[in-house]
Amino acid sequence: MRTLVLFFKYIIGAVLGSIVLFLLFREALLAYTVIIVEQDLSSIKLIMKESSAYREQCVQKFTDITDSNALAGTQLRFIDSTTYNVEAVCSFHDRDPLFIKSRTLPQFATKVPGSSGVFLSTENSYKGNFQITIFGRKHTFAVEYTRPTTSSSSTALTSQSPATSCSGWGYTCCDSITGVPSGDTPGTRAIDCPTSCFAQCSNRPTVLAFRTDPPSDPATQTVVVPQSARVVTFSYAIGLSTGKPGEVQIDFGDGKQETSAELQGTFTHEYTCAGSSCTFRAVLNATDDRGISSPTSRGTQITVIVQ
Structure with missing residues (x-):
């Protein structure tokens, strides 16, 4: 009988220990994810302050813009639920941004559907957020950016999201012939399926x-x-x-x-x-x-x- 009690105590201890280890692992992974994403969010803010190099690239790449208005902004743009690009956006060419770097989230980390990332504009201040989840544990990245202003410039606030693919929003392109769309749609149109990007798509x-x-x-x-x-x-x-x-x-x-x-x-x-x-x-x-x-x-x- 005593052996049986000790056995059950061992099992319970092992289960509790496993749960504690899992929670510690999840928190450590989340902390690491937060650090690397925050670094990239800081980098797009820094680019806004030191943008001369990217303005020059915009002028060289596109003939329809001048140096004074070459850069529209910078963005952290998700291309799917686990990968995002850091990019500079030239004026009038938001669908052909200048690539700076790409990053894949750590294993088990995914973006929560409903946001395509962060776009910081040279014309407006920004306040918005997106979420990352790891084993059900969510973290919200709240991003604020105040555009430098003069006495005559605008102080408008925006939460504009980057132009990206439907999967970048965490949604699905839904063919009306084979599927029935439902749920949310992006705040701005998806590049690959402008009218058929939805949160859910039920097969017909x-x-x-x-x-x-x-x-x-x-x-x-x-x-x-x-x-x-x-x-x-x-x-x-x-x-x-x-x-x-x-x-x-x-x-x-x-x-x-x-x-x-x-x-x-x-x-x-x-x-x-x-x-x-x-x-x-x-x-x-x-x-x-x-x-x-x-x-x-x-x-x-x-x-x-x-x-």
Whole structure:
């Protein structure tokens, strides 16, 4: 019995010791991360004070600016959740900055989505922040920069973020054909996907195949059936990258629908035509368990002509 008690004490001690070591490791890693990021934040402030070299580079690189207004500012710009660049930004060329240095955050450290970094302007003062997280422990880098002013200059305050890619914000480019966007969007447009950068992107069900028997013309997505044989069999296949199967529905185009819970299968339908020729449009739609529907496209519609 005593041996068992000692064993459990050892286990509890080992667990508590591991937790303490983990917390110490996390705090040490966070402290190191804070030091190196703060150094780079200080460097972009220093560049603002000693900017002559970068003004000259801007004038040499771009012919549409002069020395007096060559430099728009400096920035610490994230290009993804773990890597950022320190850059000087020439006037009117924020998407083609002068590269100064790049740094990858220490292992296990990532930027919290919702910010692309810090941009210090030669025209305005700055006050903003971004966050880094390590194993759930967050640290906020609060950045303030006061632009040197004269009696006639502006004292406006901005929290402008650097122009960067969608992943630099910690977000995702969401293709409306294959995904459904949701959540926040960047305060300024993402460079790589200006209108489709979102915090989340849920994948849609995809119609992999939609065919008929008798076969439809693949060029026109049209099938012609005689009045004497008005039965058409529709075969389909649905793909799901995420989510679970929900419902597959076909609208036959004559006011009738049918549903199935299978991702692959067939629907058979008999059309009625009172005249010499009738045209119907069958449309296939799939919905997953989250209620997200497949996109409607040319491949999800088939024209049926009965004549």
